[in-house]
Amino acid sequence: MDTSLICPRFESAISILSQRWTGLIIYQLLSGPQRFSQLTESIGISGRLLSERLKNLEANGLVTRTVYPETPVRIEYQLTEKGIALKPVMDEIQNWSQAWVKPVETK
Amino acid sequence: MDTSLICPRFESAISILSQRWTGLIIYQLLSGPQRFSQLTESIGISGRLLSERLKNLEANGLVTRTVYPETPVRIEYQLTEKGIALKPVMDEIQNWSQAWVKPVETK
């Protein structure tokens, strides 16, 4: 049941960002378009979940998928304007982490 | 396995914020100390998970728990300085949601 009193837009935003891995995917894509295998390696996510997350981000209009029919095929994911607009959020998370997270604490 | 190439502090921050409910809990507590039952109602989280999340936030130094031995007992949760420092992050999420999230989209 959802009896929340919080602004629905804010909740929607949080529900995207609080999904595991999506924050890191967006963070990575902020440095430019990347292909599937690059993302799995840099983030440490499995193909199964990366595939699921990217579909979701595409459906939410944050990411576009471009196929380059080379050999072997190259597929690049990049942020839309809506996705790039999350940069200030990521910047603030970065600021906070530099100021408050000790290098050791992992969880 | 974690073969990530991302800054460990940033990853740590993201791992806290990308845990379901923690963002909303912090957001709620930014408007002042609140008790357990208030949080369950405003957020729409179950007691089981709220309890677990608050313990976690306490362990991470984001929240403090204060017992007021009244009748019935009152227990208030409030953000530490470290927790309050997340306000800019929440503000940016708010900004983004106002600019980019359509009122309808729920997921």
Add this chain to the structure above:
DNA sequence: TATCATAAGTTACATAAAGTAACTGAATGG
């Protein structure tokens, strides 16, 4: 004293999401 009410959890169990590793499909080079 016995019973009741209330806040703040906890426990036990069902369902959903995430982790893992092997597999598939398309395209081309040998």
Add this chain to the structure above:
DNA sequence: CCATTCAGTTACTTTATGTAACTTATGATA
């Protein structure tokens, strides 16, 4: 035709989340 490479998908196990009933502590009420 066989091997290789990228981009996924499938089948299965483990972990996290949801739900609802239960517990504990404290004082109020009969």
